[in-house]
Amino acid sequence: GAQEAGGVSIGFNIKLPNQQAANRYIDVDKLVSFQYFFVRKVMFLKYSQAFIALPGGFGTLDEVSEAMTLIQTGKSERFPVILVGKSYWEGFYQWIQETMLQENGFVSPSDLGFIYLEDDPDEVVSIIKKFYPEGYCLNF
Template identity: 55%
Template sequence: MSSRFENFEEKREEKIRKAFKERDWNEIKSTDSWVIFKVISEFVEGFEKLSKIGPCVSVFGSARTPADHPHYKVAEELSAKLVRHGYGVITGGGPGIMEAANKGAASENGRSVGLCIKLPFEAKGNIYIDPDKMIMFDYFFVRKVMFTKYSQGFVVLPGGFGTLDELFEAMTLIQTIKIGRFPIVLVGKEYWSGLMDWIKSTLLEQYNYINAEDLDLFILVDDATEAVKVIDDFYSKYLLTPNY
């Protein structure tokens, strides 16, 4: 077992033990009060830095995607196209797909935003984020608020648990009318088709846990040009164009 993995296991066990530890009232009050203020400070920083960024599209995808992978190239290409069409790009600020998207935006001198999360194995943003548009978060839920509050569309490339979390967060908020019905574009039909088939056959047809119209919350495409066209077509329907 690698030392890195052992360190992760130690951190996990420490959190489990801490959850069962009895605390007196003073400890609870001081610890929880600090958390409250930290959460508020992250919201304040996010609102201040992102309130004037203009129309942006969030690009989600795996941090593990190497730079020579086709998914990386697609993310870079589509982000450059988004900038040329008037949009800024928001990512989670890390490596892989996130780095590719920020790189594509930066290559066209577009707005390149990085909402970074502090993790044991990922502690800083990639080099393609605008310095004044990089924010570090301790809390995933605060970070996800920023993604959904300041994005006018979501492009989702292949990824793991984190990508799925962001995808279903966006779909749930749109489904429940907590945010506008912004376009959600899944790039990579081969990668996403199994999940989409399961949503249709199991969630809808077998258990009726979603409505048929919920399948319209997302669109599957295969390349960067198609992805950007979905975003453009959506906004042309409302006679809206990016304003910078």
């Protein structure tokens, strides 16, 4: 992970009853805890150069949807949204393509140009690097 490569590992934890603690890979002095989901999402999105989502529940779906909405509406800079776990996310992505795009026209083909499904961590890094022009300073 980031620490093994000499990088910084930042964590945005949410305070929930009966919820897990922050993972051990987060630098202790870089852990930020939030009481409310919306504040956590603002922080995620304000500083994101990429959004990588692993399989999760309603909160994960909310965060992914918020990122895609802000990019689609131009309220956020465009960055890659990478859904890791193809078998988990394929149905969701197919629903976006078929129901939102083809059947209803709620999104356009260009709205899907920043969404990626991937399983391989090396490919995730490659997607991020290819998304930005050469010479762009990525902070990772």
